Amino acid sequence: MPELRKDPITGRWVIIATERAKRPDQFVGHSEGPKEGKCPFCEGSEYDTPPELYAVRKAHSRLNSPGWQVRVVNSIKPFLNIEGNLDRHGKGIFDIVHGVGAHEVIIETPRHIANIADLSVEQISRVMHVYTQRFKELEKDERLKYLLVFKNYGWSAGGGRIKHSRSQLIATPVNPKRVKEELAGSRKYFEYHDRCVYCDLIRQELDFKERVIIEVDGFVALVPFASRFPFEVWILPKNHNCDFSVISQPHQKNLAKILKIILLKLKKAANDPPYNYILHTAPFRRPKIGYWKTIDQDYHWHIEIIPRLTRVAGFEWGTGFYICPLPPENAAKFLREISEV
């Protein structure tokens, strides 16, 4: 059973992995991307993965067999286990929770394609739909507080040996620190202004245009004012909404469209860079503010795309500051002008 441990000073949670645990003498190499083996994610290899949890399938095709378009399975080496109870306990000044949670893999295509940017808008739209379905399913589990969907593309972004387009989701039994920071920050802004900080940010960016890359119906993609990384991009719904899982089918398609355009632009801008994307949405069980207000009003879901082109060094670890060697306005201009085709 993995263990969640809390740093007694900062309150930061750490997962001490057991399924992926290594022996101390196994950290000798600093390998940079080993060879690719047989792909368990391709159509026809369904029995090389853990059993199917969910799939978009052709009519009459059978579970764990060909005929699917998007397929969800448990991670073969999960960071958190779906079985068990939290068993919160202490050990002197330390806090420990059993590593209960979900860790699933969303296989984005039956074909052996590496980058989601190279899938069709229809296919990416199916992937977005599957994300919403997993939110709805996992929200039912009372032990879980937050669900993060993310993608690791390329070795230095944490991508695996097998280059088959997929994303992952991890559902955690505690609210993660970074999400809490966003929630707390946007609540503070709301309490002062009675407006959503993301809505204000979108309005200001659309007025000035200098950091906007592209707009499609319902969505905008921009380089954030305080970018941590060169070519960092945020995709935000233009209309206020705290909850990704309720977006409509047409919106799923528009989101797929803007995501594809941005990822293709990045691919051209920086020679197919490794990247992560993360989906930040409201936690499952939303706390109330005062008598009736929920965070529905002050939080705004969005996707953050982080190309991995710089190295994180001691200064960043020690301070939480980031150093961005590319002014966001220059990055936005370059991405606006570069063609995605």
Added chain:
Amino acid sequence: MPELRKDPITGRWVIIATERAKRPDQFVGHSEGPKEGKCPFCEGSEYDTPPELYAVRKAHSRLNSPGWQVRVVNSIKPFLNIEGNLDRHGKGIFDIVHGVGAHEVIIETPRHIANIADLSVEQISRVMHVYTQRFKELEKDERLKYLLVFKNYGWSAGGGRIKHSRSQLIATPVNPKRVKEELAGSRKYFEYHDRCVYCDLIRQELDFKERVIIEVDGFVALVPFASRFPFEVWILPKNHNCDFSVISQPHQKNLAKILKIILLKLKKAANDPPYNYILHTAPFRRPKIGYWKTIDQDYHWHIEIIPRLTRVAGFEWGTGFYICPLPPENAAKFLREISEV
């Protein structure tokens, strides 16, 4: 002039670099450590660096000439500039500060040696002494709030092309987020218990021993309970002290000794891994709690050593969680048993 920008949601600061700025089309390679050129840090090349700010020198040797043991110069491409004023200003919802601060390089040896672990205890002790002197000097500058000393060893830890042992310091005009988190967390603990959380942590770790690697007079090295990274190590003074810069000469030597032992053990344990270390100490201008209490009582300076053996991926960026594939107790046992000679 570099610009400090604040994320309007989380309050995270970012430095938009100008001296190290790149054009958008310069991010095409993901190079892993280019060739080494002529070393400007070796004795005899003093005019290849910016002018000397401080040095430990033989009697009668001249500034910017051979005869030094440890030498401090400005960074040739500083992230922050020492000249100018902060000029705090807003732009709609955004906050901006001029990038005023210090960015210096501490050259740890006149000889071309890469890893501080390979210097003598006497020489490392001189480096610790030089750190304290820079704290005392830069504290006089009223614009500066915090000073971080850090080291980037090896390419994937952010180390440079030139492999000559050195550390860096950056002094910032705002208190960094991660430091504030530690200060706030330890203050909260102090307010509840009237004791320093680090002192309690040290006492508990010394009782249980399972995560302690080694003790020397005045210091302990341990693997933290909630390690973020395999072989993460903290070095802490056993007696309460919030301020690194006031440590005595004998303590500088003991610190040098334990630092050398730990870094040699890591070198053996993980095949000379890339690593960062960071020195966390109290901010320059310490806020008062209530009428007379300062953070002197609730904060405890320490060094965090982070070997860079794992990749940080989307889940970590999205949540602030870390996944550690090596249980801290196993890491501590391995490091205890491996000989440093």
